[in-house]
Amino acid sequence: KAGVTQTPRYLIKTRGQQVTLSCSPISGHRSVSWYQQTPGQGLQFLFEYFSETQRNKGNFPGRFSGRQFSNSRSEMNVSTLELGDSALYLCASAPSRVNTDTQYFGPGTRLTVL
Amino acid sequence: AQSVTQLGSHVSVSEGALVLLRCNYSSSVPPYLFWYVQYPNQGLQLLLKYTSAATLVKGINGFEAEFKKSETSFHLTKPSAHMSDAAEYFCAVSGSNNDMRFGAGTRLTVKP
Numbered sequence: 630k631a632g633v634t635q636t637p638r639y640l641i642k643t644r645g646q647q648v649t650l651s652c653s654p655i656s657g658h659r660s661v662s663w664y665q666q667t668p669g670q671g672l673q674f675l676f677e678y679f680s681e682t683q684r685n686k687g688n689f690p691g692r693f694s695g696r697q698f699s700n701s702r703s704e705m706n707v708s709t710l711e712l713g714d715s716a717l718y719l720c721a722s723a724p725s726r727v728n729t730d731t732q733y734f735g736p737g738t739r740l741t742v743l
Numbered sequence: 744a745q746s747v748t749q750l751g752s753h754v755s756v757s758e759g760a761l762v763l764l765r766c767n768y769s770s771s772v773p774p775y776l777f778w779y780v781q782y783p784n785q786g787l788q789l790l791l792k793y794t795s796a797a798t799l800v801k802g803i804n805g806f807e808a809e810f811k812k813s814e815t816s817f818h819l820t821k822p823s824a825h826m827s828d829a830a831e832y833f834c835a836v837s838g839s840n841n842d843m844r845f846g847a848g849t850r851l852t853v854k855p
Contacts, residue, residue: 633786662843672833672845685842719786732843734779734786 631656633722633735641741647708650738654701654722661703662732663695666717675718678703679726707740715742745770745838747817749846757854762806762821764849766834769815776817777835777843778808787833793817804828829853 634653642648654661663675674687678697695705701722707714717739721732750765768774775794779787791802798810808819817834834846 664845671847672835674842674844677842687842721787731789731792734788736784736786 633720633733635718635720635735635738637738638736639739639741641743642710643743644710644712646710647706648710648740650705650707650718650720650740652703652705652720652722652735654703654720655733658722658724658733659701660723660726660732661697661701662721662723663703663705664719664721665689666719666737667715672719675705684726710742712742715740744844745772745774745836746844747776747834747836747846749832749834749849751849752847753850753852755852755854756824758826759823762819762824762828762851764819764832764834764851766808766817766819766846767815768817768834768836770836770838772838775837776808776810777837778802778806778817778819779833779835779845781831781833781848783830790819790832824851824853826853826855 636651660679662677664672666672677685681697692708697703717737719737721734723732746769748767777792778790780790781787790806791800793800793810801807806821808817831848831850833848835843837843
């Protein structure tokens with residue numbers, strides 16, 4: 630089975646721009662969660678999607694949004710980029726809801742905001 | 744809300760020595776607890792998880808962790824460190840609201 634894939638792997642943007650990151654979960658997995666990883670704040674939960682609905686959201690501003698498609702693929706969008714948004718963005722998929730199933734992580738998208 | 748605290752941001756051991764990475768949790772409901780490992784430029788890989796079935800949990804690569812409710816701890820151990828164990832390790836907790844909270848991470852260095 631193919632693992633979680635994330636595209637692109639690396640991205641460079643400038644302040645004020647917007648960006649869209651993509652995540653393809655493991656086949657058959659219906660839950661997709663997003664995390665932001667930075668040296669200062671560590672790993673922080675952004676949101677979880679299940680059956681095309683956002684089920685849970687972390688403490689991030691509204692500039693961070695996401696969606697999930699009927700095939701469980703998910704996208705994350707960040708608008709009006711700030712320097713502090715530079716981070717590794719990790720996507721994780723699970724067969725169903727997070728707390729009863731193992732999450733499988735993708736390799737991440739490294740976003741650099743200049 | 745649940746949270747985890749990892750004691751020690753850096754741990755250094757000699758090859759063949761015991762590995763002990765500490766994690767304490769806080770949760771108002773019975774928690775699900777996890778240990779993940781992250782190698783440079785990679786995502787996280789699950790080592791093991793606790794879901795109340797057994798207090799001693801065995802994972803991959805020879806790692807295990809023991810859930811101690813009285814101490815609110817879930818420490819990760821491995822009897823004999825290998826050079827390939829050098830990585831960053833994250834403890835995580837998930838509660839009834841289904842969001843996973845990670846600790847700050849512990850970087851393990853293995854000296855030859």
